[in-house]
Amino acid sequence: MADQDGKKIKDPLTGVETTGHVWDDNIREFDNPLPRWWLWAFYMSVIFTLWYWVVYPAWPSGLLEKGYTLGTKTITYDSDAGETKTTHWNTRALLAHQMQTNKSELIRQKMVKEIAETPFDTIAADPQQSKFVLAYGKSIFGDYCAACHQRGGQGVIGHYPNLIDDAWLWGSDVSDIETSIRKGRKGNMPAHKGSLTADEIEQAAHYVLSLSKQSSDVVAIEKGKAIFNTKGCSGCHMPTAMGMKALGSANLTDHIWTQADVNGTDDAGKKLAAVKQVITEGIQREMPAWESRLKDDEIKILVSYIKLLSQN
């Protein structure tokens, strides 16, 4: 401690006391006190902590019934059974309380209940209700449905159906859409690589394309038509090739394609290849059942949302 003279002299310029350390003969260190505002803030936070410990549940203790101090605040909420309960402050009771009293939550609940009790046609005709359905449905759709059917409901060719075109595999009525959502759907077209030869698949594909006037190979179309009607295609797609709602089989006569990307190319060869691919490999796809996951009023809003989307 040779460099310490122990003298806490005051700095002549600022008047601040030094620590008594001296380096290199004349360098000294200020001993500034903590800023007064900082010190007071520190004391106040200590006092706040003591208050908080008392008011909110904080201290664990084996001597108490709950195993910790309960604080002084209470929350009142209604149980699902309709009983009014009061309990010590906790976040779970707070959530229940807010879901029952919060102003915007109550408006939300009122609107949702209103939609649930209104037939779709009335909703579609009412600007306020349809505006609510479009806004609220968008968030439910975005969370649960958009993962497959995409944000705008346009689907993914080959995987997930488009919900905003005019074609419905499983029916377009409100009740059909509701059933699709509640119970889910299993789309199943068998693979035909075992039951048809490569030539037969090609001919059937020509016929299928000819239904929407996209093939002109008369010979192949004629043979394909026979295959379509005798080798099982017409069993699901019907002799008219218009599809069947009960099986979710597609209408092959319109210009809407959800599996084979026929519209995505102008090249006749590629169109043919896309249809052949579907006939060869078949289709296995599944829409999950949402009944146990979504609430009834949410399903109602979703159905109305999808109907409004497809009508707009």
Place this chain on the structure above:
Amino acid sequence: MLKHESIETNAVLLIVLTLVAISIGGLVEIVPLFYIEGTIEDVKRADGKDAVRPYTPLEQVGRDIYIREGCYNCHSQMIRPFRDEALRYGHYSLAAESQYDHPFQWGSKRTGPDLARVGGKYSSSWHVKHLNKPKSVVPESIMPNYPWLLKTDLDFSDVQAKMKTLKKVGVPYSQTKEEYAANVEQFGEDVAKMLDVNHAESNLMAQEKAKNFDGIPDRITEMDALVAYLQVLGTMIDFSKHDETEFIEFR
């Protein structure tokens, strides 16, 4: 009055006071753990058995893949009791739901959505497409691709060792007849069978065969295990069968 200078210039006093300060911090974190039993909700199914069960072998191996791939870096598994989270994700997470998780997957830092209730939300084939290449189903996604999950056969040679390890930290997998009987009592026979360490491999293969999560019939891939795990998350408790008060009174 005790001045800072007298502490700073006295090494013994400094060490003693440092230890006191650290001990207070330690006690605040450690003491509550002795009262943790009371915070885990006792949730029963309609038949009186425990609703929350440990993971099946396939789910547990899938969970290890979840951790290996670092899914937790972007996804939490904890729905907080807030209005916005209740509306988006469903019922808030219960302590009971992660009682067999080692380590738990709680968190509030999310880059992707919370996964606590992702089970059953999407079809398994969606999960396969999504994990393989997220942008193929969610164009705006920033999640990376995990193409190796489908390509890699699942290595479950150590599944028994994993279950035994978890048993040591309190997960009730069974090895003896007595433990099996206790599991039948606690979880019911169907679940107890899946928790039997001695039949872990056959149970794993049977679950994969029955559900075929990855859509590939003749292989058991890492995708199978991971999707099996994702599909069970948050599905063990049927909240429509419980009064909210039941869970509030646990607090």
